[in-house]
Amino acid sequence: MSELAGTSRPCLAAGCRWTSGVERKTLVFPEGALRLRETAYAILDRCDGQRTVDEIIEQLRITYSAADPVTIKHDVIKFLGELHQKRLVDFR
């Protein structure tokens, strides 16, 4: 994951979007759908192509202040890396 610098700006990949309506925490894409856990949703919801990876991590550290900040950083980078592999997330 050489592309995942703290300054890159993640966004949902082409063809990947949230379902409308009540099931908003479900991500749909050409091959299927993912229903996200609260924390995964908290990460992806911030992937708007504006915020950088570092900014997202910082915001999550504030939201989840009880969690270990090192773990948060690790989890965010790992999760975005996995979704990039699946072509659900791109970086600007």
Place this chain on the structure above:
Amino acid sequence: MIANPIALIAEVTHRCPLGCVYCSNPLQLTRSKDELSTAEWQDVMAQSARLGVLHLHLTGGEPLARKDLEELVRFARSSGLYTNLITSGIGLSQRLKELVNAGLDHIQLSLQDAEEYSADLIAGAQAHQRKLQMGNRIRESGIAFTVNVVIHRQNIDHIDEIIALAESLGPQKLEIAHAQYYGWARKNALALLPSREQVRRSLETVEAARVRLEGKMRIDVVVPDYYARYPKACMGGWGRLQMVIDPSGRALPCHAAPIIPEMQFENIRERTLEWIWRESSSFRKFRGEEWMPQLCRSCERRQKDFGGCRCQAMLITGNPRATDPVCHFSPDHGLIEEFLARANGNAIHQSSESWTYRTLPHKARLGSRESNCY
């Protein structure tokens, strides 16, 4: 409690400007006068969204043969469905913008081969150059984009060139899908089935390309199931995840299901989608494990492949309840071996000169006047 379907495959028409010899549409195609109306399709979409369907796959035939496609897409999107258009690209140029504006989520464009002459021969139409132009336009539009190429003996040795061509069009994904031998493909199987050696080489080529293109273009492969050890999980299991609606409104658990002679299918003109999914005898028939022969019922893979494909069992063994004969445990597996031996032996003689192009009944050509049923 039966889980809801997650995908609806809408065969909105069987009309198509191409006549691909590998088409898996039924031999008895629906005529345009029998197609569902705009309002009827919209009703199906609204019902499916309420039932929990997430994905709508608009296919055919060529969906663009319908003048109301934009209207259908707009309605589907407003119903909350993720909308995928499976197309040859022919007829798309004037309509792409409007379809994207209507909320289309994804386009899957088919190519037949890497090189024009061969591609057009497989399609039975001059289409290749127009498809390439459309590929570029689709990429430029920014919509999510997949290129799909059905693989068989006539193009399998060009896989390297096919991958390079797809790469030049810049889709997010390339789908290398080995032909599935139903409908017209089954009719032409002796001209289409590749040899074991060709399959092996092609899979190696694809694997190397997959590594090389990682992060740039994803490559998905649908393996040729006649050469597999285990059957495919057809439709993800009968009546388990998906529903097909054919152009005339018949609801099918699998698009090939009408070849099973004992079956009656409900039509959405007469029943609700929910009733058909939960209550109809056709959707219940091979759902779950009750119907399975002992061999499947005691197999640890039964939750993976669900006994394989009922239509394939029907086509090859004459018994839709049999274990899919592709499975090497099947007592009928010898029939597949025999067929492969015949196809491999025939490789030199059976070529494009003797195949049958997919045609609507009123267009039937000389030389393809065999009976239009199995």
